[in-house]
Amino acid sequence: MTILAVRMQRRSFLCALASLTAGFASSSTEAAERLRLAAFMVGLPLDHPIVLTRLGILKRLMVQRGWIEGQNIRYLVRSSNSDPQTLATTARELVGEAPDVIVAGSSTETAAILAATRTIPVLFSTASDPVGSGFVRSLERPEGNATGFSNNEPSMAAKWVDLLREIAPATLRIGVIFNPASAAAGGVTYVEHLSRSASEVGISLVSAPVSALSEIEPALAELAAQPGTGLFFPPDSFTFRNARVIAPLVAKYRMPTMYPYETFVEAGGLISYTGGRDESDLVMASYIDLIFRGANVAELPVQFSRSFELVINEKTAMALGLTIPLSLRVRASRIVS
Incomplete structure (x- = not known):
């Protein structure tokens, strides 16, 4: 498959996320009622403007999909503070909380999390070379427990x-x-x-x-x-x-x-x-929603910027x-x- 064909396939998939979510919603009402835990691991300090802005946007997108904080979803955010010495420890502690999904802030956090779990679904909000980094087997069909978004391939x-x-x-x-x-x-x-x-x-x-x-x-x-x-x-x-x-x-x-x-x-x-980062928020929210409603992370393709x-x-x-x-x-x- 050519790069152009792969991009077109991803674009079509992104446009179809809303209908996919609706399909899962109609068949997964009971699953949606359980309190879910969405965990996040970032390298920046938790009070950094980028972290606060992105998390705020994602929470609003999740509300649009029916996930209300304190009612059917709770959030757990941890930072390694860009310290290589605490990176693995932070990842293991987060995995120990048994979240339903883990969102990683970058390739560095993704690698640490995947070293700690190969079962919990992991979403990278940006991973510039997910195949070369070993996070996924292919862009179209990851086949592991990780997928996500990249804006600089x-x-x-x-x-x-x-x-x-x-x-x-x-x-x-x-x-x-x-x-x-x-x-x-x-x-x-x-x-x-x-x-x-x-x-x-x-x-x-x-x-x-x-x-x-x-x-x-x-x-x-x-x-x-x-x-x-x-x-x-x-x-x-x-x-x-x-x-x-x-x-x-x-x-x-x-x-x-x-x-x-x-x-x-x-x-x-x-x-x-x-590549534009705004699309990352949409992909993260849509993929978290789909996973909560029963989608298999191994079948969700890696998405790339369209702008x-x-x-x-x-x-x-x-x-x-x-x-x-x-x-x-x-x-x-x-x-x-």
Whole structure:
């Protein structure tokens, strides 16, 4: 099956979620009456605005599906606080609560939860490379106890390379900075896709793995020593958490950089291109509802973004001596000034 066919199949499935839910509702009234436990594991602090916003949206979507907190559903939210030392412990404690479903905030949390259970249904709200990470056997039919949503699949590599070249035409090579311990599939799949896409347009690729925040500046200094170097930070929960530290460091070494999340651009990064996250909330709510009403998680396909967001920081472009071409301006979802 081609990528286009897979996307079309997923789009059709997403559009059919409402009717599927209705079908399960009509045959599962008794099941819906039992108090269900939906557990969540995130890497960000529980009082972080992103966590509060996403959880609030999901709860409202669940109410629309008939799941009222305190009546037929309760929520349990835990954070690992991005601490590798407590990640496995937090996952085991959450599994020990015997929830009906567990929602994981990222690939890092998903891996920890799946190491603790292969029976409880697990939904990843974002996992950039679920097949490469071993979370599912295939996108169309996961066949395990996990499925969910991804907004930055590896096949987007060609687009990331093209956009970086479009805003910074003098780019001759691209340095890829990531933490193998937290990047999806250890970053391997992304480096492979990026390498192929870059070579097709005559650009070389340099892999620059790091394992700590203190290693990022030395990596930047080494990459900046060669003129014509641009950067890309693939999806990685470690670099995402440290976006507000990384973006200013990159600016210091004056290299045009493409990011997978607008958080970096808001912190001073040049440009980002990412799949829309809003659809994740709909998928999570719909899948939780379907699982509560009897659906088999192994038969629920992984869903991907149908919309994409291009964000550019005009001030950063000017500081780099770059002019945002009209072709990018008209396509940008937002230009940060």
